Amino acid sequence: MIAPFQAGTRRAAVLVLAASASFGMAADAVAAKTDLVLGMQLEPPNLDPTAGAAAAIDEVVYANVFEGLTRFGPDGAVLPGLASEWSATEDGRRYTFTLRDGVRFHDGAAFSAEDVVFTLDRARAEGSTNAQKALFENIERVEAVDATTVRILLGEPSGDLPFNLAWGDAVMLDEASAATAATAPVGTGPFRFERWVQGDRVELSRFEDYWGEPVALERVTFKFIGDPTAAFSAMMAGDLDAFPNFPAPENLAQFEADPRFTVSVGSTEGETILAMNNARAPLDDVRVRRAIALAIDRQDIIDGAMFGYGTPIGSHFAPHNPAYVDLVGQSAHDPEAARALLKEAGVNDLTLSLKLPPPTYARRGGEIIAAQLREVGIDTEIENVEWAQWLEQVFKGGDFDLTIVSHTEPMDVNVYARPDYYFRYDNPAFRALMAAFATETDAGRRDAILAEAQRTIADDQVNAFLFQLARTGVQAVGLQGLWPNAPTQANDLTGASWNE
Amino acid sequence: MLGWLAGRLVSLAATLVAASLVVFLVIEVVPGDPAAYMLGLNASEETLAALRAELGLDRTAPARYLAWAGGLLHGDFGISYTYRTPIADMVADRVTVSLPLALLALSGAVLLAFPAALFAASRRGRGADTGIVGLSQLGIAVPNFWFAMLLVLLFSITLRWLPSGGFPGWEAGIGPALRSLLLPSIALALPQAAILTRVMRSALIDALGEDYIRTARAKGLSARAVLWRHALRNALIPVLTLIGLQFSFLLAGAIIIENVFYLPGLGRLVFQAISSRDLVVVESVVMLLVAAVVLVTFLVDVAYAWVDPRLRERR
Numbered sequence: 092m093i094a095p096f097q098a099g100t101r102r103a104a105v106l107v108l109a110a111s112a113s114f115g116m117a118a119d120a121v122a123a124k125t126d127l128v129l130g131m132q133l134e135p136p137n138l139d140p141t142a143g144a145a146a147a148i149d150e151v152v153y154a155n156v157f158e159g160l161t162r163f164g165p166d167g168a169v170l171p172g173l174a175s176e177w178s179a180t181e182d183g184r185r186y187t188f189t190l191r192d193g194v195r196f197h198d199g200a201a202f203s204a205e206d207v208v209f210t211l212d213r214a215r216a217e218g219s220t221n222a223q224k225a226l227f228e229n230i231e232r233v234e235a236v237d238a239t240t241v242r243i244l245l246g247e248p249s250g251d252l253p254f255n256l257a258w259g260d261a262v263m264l265d266e267a268s269a270a271t272a273a274t275a276p277v278g279t280g281p282f283r284f285e286r287w288v289q290g291d292r293v294e295l296s297r298f299e300d301y302w303g304e305p306v307a308l309e310r311v312t313f314k315f316i317g318d319p320t321a322a323f324s325a326m327m328a329g330d331l332d333a334f335p336n337f338p339a340p341e342n343l344a345q346f347e348a349d350p351r352f353t354v355s356v357g358s359t360e361g362e363t364i365l366a367m368n369n370a371r372a373p374l375d376d377v378r379v380r381r382a383i384a385l386a387i388d389r390q391d392i393i394d395g396a397m398f399g400y401g402t403p404i405g406s407h408f409a410p411h412n413p414a415y416v417d418l419v420g421q422s423a424h425d426p427e428a429a430r431a432l433l434k435e436a437g438v439n440d441l442t443l444s445l446k447l448p449p450p451t452y453a454r455r456g457g458e459i460i461a462a463q464l465r466e467v468g469i470d471t472e473i474e475n476v477e478w479a480q481w482l483e484q485v486f487k488g489g490d491f492d493l494t495i496v497s498h499t500e501p502m503d504v505n506v507y508a509r510p511d512y513y514f515r516y517d518n519p520a521f522r523a524l525m526a527a528f529a530t531e532t533d534a535g536r537r538d539a540i541l542a543e544a545q546r547t548i549a550d551d552q553v554n555a556f557l558f559q560l561a562r563t564g565v566q567a568v569g570l571q572g573l574w575p576n577a578p579t580q581a582n583d584l585t586g587a588s589w590n591e
Numbered sequence: 592m593l594g595w596l597a598g599r600l601v602s603l604a605a606t607l608v609a610a611s612l613v614v615f616l617v618i619e620v621v622p623g624d625p626a627a628y629m630l631g632l633n634a635s636e637e638t639l640a641a642l643r644a645e646l647g648l649d650r651t652a653p654a655r656y657l658a659w660a661g662g663l664l665h666g667d668f669g670i671s672y673t674y675r676t677p678i679a680d681m682v683a684d685r686v687t688v689s690l691p692l693a694l695l696a697l698s699g700a701v702l703l704a705f706p707a708a709l710f711a712a713s714r715r716g717r718g719a720d721t722g723i724v725g726l727s728q729l730g731i732a733v734p735n736f737w738f739a740m741l742l743v744l745l746f747s748i749t750l751r752w753l754p755s756g757g758f759p760g761w762e763a764g765i766g767p768a769l770r771s772l773l774l775p776s777i778a779l780a781l782p783q784a785a786i787l788t789r790v791m792r793s794a795l796i797d798a799l800g801e802d803y804i805r806t807a808r809a810k811g812l813s814a815r816a817v818l819w820r821h822a823l824r825n826a827l828i829p830v831l832t833l834i835g836l837q838f839s840f841l842l843a844g845a846i847i848i849e850n851v852f853y854l855p856g857l858g859r860l861v862f863q864a865i866s867s868r869d870l871v872v873v874e875s876v877v878m879l880l881v882a883a884v885v886l887v888t889f890l891v892d893v894a895y896a897w898v899d900p901r902l903r904e905r906r
Binding site for chain 1: 628645743851854863
C-alpha cells in the first residue's frame with residue numbers, strides 16, 4: 092500500500108502493522124476521506140459573527156456557514172461573494188451590487204435583495220451590537236431595486252465599501268433566523284450547521300443546495316482544545332486532522348520531523364506592537380519613544396518568544412500588503428543611540444509599567460523587552476493581566492505606560508486617526524491623511540496615501556513596532572486546500588479536500 | 592433524630608444564603624466588563640451601551656443580585672452573557688461529563704484504597720505495609736496533570752488504544768463515552784486513592800489499639816474478624832469525611848485534568864466563563880458547586896450518625 096498515510100486510516104494501518112498480518116480492511120484506506128476534524132484553541136462564545144468580536148466565531152463560520160456580498164480570498168484580496176459584480180458611480184457615493192441567482196439559505200428560504208437590506212439595516216441600527224459597527228457608519232441608505240439588485244448610498248464618497256462588506260461582521264442573514272444565529276446559525280454557505288456541543292465541538296455538514304461549486308468535504312468538526320500540550324497530544328494521537336493555528340511554536344519542529352504531518356507557516360494581519368501611552372510623560376516625548384524602539388532587538392523577540400516565527404515590521408502595516416513600505420531599518424537595534432536620546436531628553440531613572448495580556452507573544456516577549464530596556468537604563472514593572480482586565484485598564488482606561496498586543500484586524504492603520512484610542516496618538520495631519528484615504532477611490536493614489544501613513548507613524552514612533560504575527564499550522568499529509576495565510580480570521584474550507 | 596435533622600437543614604439554608612452573597616460580591620469586585628470583552632477593540636461606546644442594556648448590566652448591583660438570587664430560588668439560573676443560552680441547560684450538559692467522571696474517579700479511588708489500607712493495617716510494620724505506604728507517598732507526590740500526560744503518551748499516542756481527550760457525548764453510546772472518561776478518571780483517582788489509603792490505614796491502626804479490640808480478641812475473635820467487624824466500622828468516620836471532601840473536590844476541581852483531556856466539564860466551563868467575564872455563569876456554577884458541597888457534607892453528617900450512634904445522641 093503506497094497510498095499516502097491518512098489520518099483516519101492511520102489507526103487501521105497501525106493495527107495492521109502491529110498484528111503483522113493483512114486484514115481485508117487495508118483496501119478501505121485508499122478511498123479518499125470526506126470528513127475533517129479541525130482543532131482550534133479558543134471556543135467561539137456564540138456563532139453569530141454580526142454580534143461579537145471573538146475571532147473564534149469567524150474561524151468557524153466565515154465562508155463556511157455564512158457569506159457576505161463580497162469576501163476575502165486566501166491572499167486578502169476582495170472577491171465576489173453573494174454579489175457577482177458591483178459598480179460605483181463616478182463620485183464614489185452610490186454602489187450597485189448584482190446578486191447571484193438561485194442562492195438559498197440552509198432552511199430553504201431564497202436569498203434576495205430584501206435580505207441585504209435587512210442585514211445592513213440591522214447592523215447599523217441604533218441598538219445594534221455589531222462589534223464593527225464603524226464599518227457601516229458611512230452607509231446612508233440600502234435599497235432593493237429588484238430581487239437581485241441592491242443599491243447602497245453613502246454619506247461620504249468611499250472606496251472601502253467592497254472591503255468593508257467582506258468582513259465576517261457583514262455576512263448575510265435571513266430575518267426569520269437572525270435572532271437565533273448565535274446558537275443555530277442559518278447562512279447561505281457551502282456547509283450547514285449541525286450541532287454544537289458546548290465546551291467540545293461544532294459540527295457542520297455539506298449543504299447540498301449550495302449555489303456555487305460543491306465542496307469536497309461532507310462533514311467538518313471543529314474541536315476546541317485550549318491547552319497547548321493537549322493540542323499536541325491530540326494531533327499526535329491522530330484525533331485531529333489539522334490545527335490551522337497551532338498554539339505552541341516550540342512543538343513545530345517535532346511535527347516537521349514526523350512524516351505524517353506537514354507544517355505551514357503563513358502570514359496574518361496581526362501587527363504585534365509594544366504600545367506606548369503617548370499622553371503620559373515622558374512618553375509624550377518622541378525622543379523617549381524612539382529610544383525605547385531603538386533599545387529593542389526585534390529578532391531576539393521573534394527567536395525567544397516565537398521560536399523564530401514572525402516578520403519584523405517598522406510600522407503598523409502588514410508586509411504582505413502591496414502598499415507595504417519597509418521601515419524596519421529606521422528603528423534598527425541601536426542601544427548606544429537609545430542611551431544618547433534618553434540623555435538628550437533629560438530622562439534618567441525611568442521606570443515604566445508594562446502590562447502583559449495572556450498570549451505567548453506578550454508574556455514571553457515582555458520578559459525579553461524588559462531585559463532589553465534595562466540595557467539602556469529603563470526599568471519596567473511587569474504586570475500580567477487577563478484579557479478582560481487588559482480591556483478595562485489598558486484599552487478603555489488608558490492606565491498603562493507600555494503594553495504588548497497584536498492588532499489582528501485587517502488594514503487597521505486608521506486606528507491611529509483616533510485620538511482617544513488607547514495609545515493616545517493625536518496628530519491632526521495623520522487624521523487628515525486618513526480622511527483623504529477614506530474618500531479616495533483611485534487605487535494608485537490609495538497606495539500612496541497608505542505609504543505616507545506608514546511613514547508618519549514610524550517617524551512619530553507612536554509605538555515600537557515589533558513583528559507581524561505568523562500563522563503556524565499543522566496538518567495531516569494528504570489534506571490540501573487549507574489557507575496558509577490568515578488575511579482575515581477564518582478557516583475557509585471551501586477548497587479543502589483529501590488526496591486519493 | 593428529627594430535631595437534629597431540622598437543625599442541620601436550617602444551617603444548610605443559612606450557609607447557602609451567605610454563600611450567594613459572598614459569591615456575588617467577590618465577582619462584582621473583579622475588574623472587567625463582559626460587554627467590552629465580547630465586542631473587542633473596535634466597538635464604539637454606543638454599541639457597548641446597547642449590549643450592556645441587552646444583558647441587563649446597566650442595572651445597579653443590588654438589583655442584579657436580587658434578580659439573580661430570586662431566579663435561583665425557582666431554579667432559573669439566567670442566561671449566559673457570551674453563549675446566550677440558558678445556564679441551566681449548559682450546566683446540565685456539563686454535569687453529564689463531570690458527575691460520571693467524579694463518580695468513576697471516586698469509585699476507582701475507593702476500590703484501590705480500601706483493600707490497600709486493610710491489607711497494610713493488618714500487616715503493620717511488615718514489608719507489605721512499608722511498600723503500600725511508600726507507594727501512597729509517591730501517589731500523593733506525583734502531580735495528576737503530569738501523570739495524565741504520561742497516560743496520554745502511553746495509551747493514546749504510542750498504543751492508540753484510547754482517545755487523547757474530548758468527549759463524544761452519551762448519545763454516541765456508553766462504550767465510546769466511557770472510553771474517553773477512562774484515562775481522566777484514572778489520572779484523578781490515583782492521587783485520591785493514595786490519600787485515602789494513608790488516612791484509612793492510620794485510622795484502622797488507631798482503632799486496632801482501642802480497648803474494645805482487646806476485648807474482642809479476648810473473647811476469641813480471629814484477627815480478621817476483629818479487623819472487619821470492629822476496627823473497620825470505627826475507622827470509617829474519618830474515611831467518610833474524606834470521601835465527602837474528595838467527591839466535592841472531584842466535581843469542581845477536575846479543571847486541570849479537564850484541560851489536559853479537553854473534556855467539556857464544569858471546571859472548564861467556570862474557567863472559560865471567568866476569562867470571558869461571563870459573570871452570571873461563574874456566579875451560578877459556583878453557587879451550584881457550593882450547594883453540592885454543602886449537601887455532600889450534610890449527607891456525610893447523616894452517614895456519621897448512622898455509623899456512630901453516639902454522635903446522634905449528643906445533639
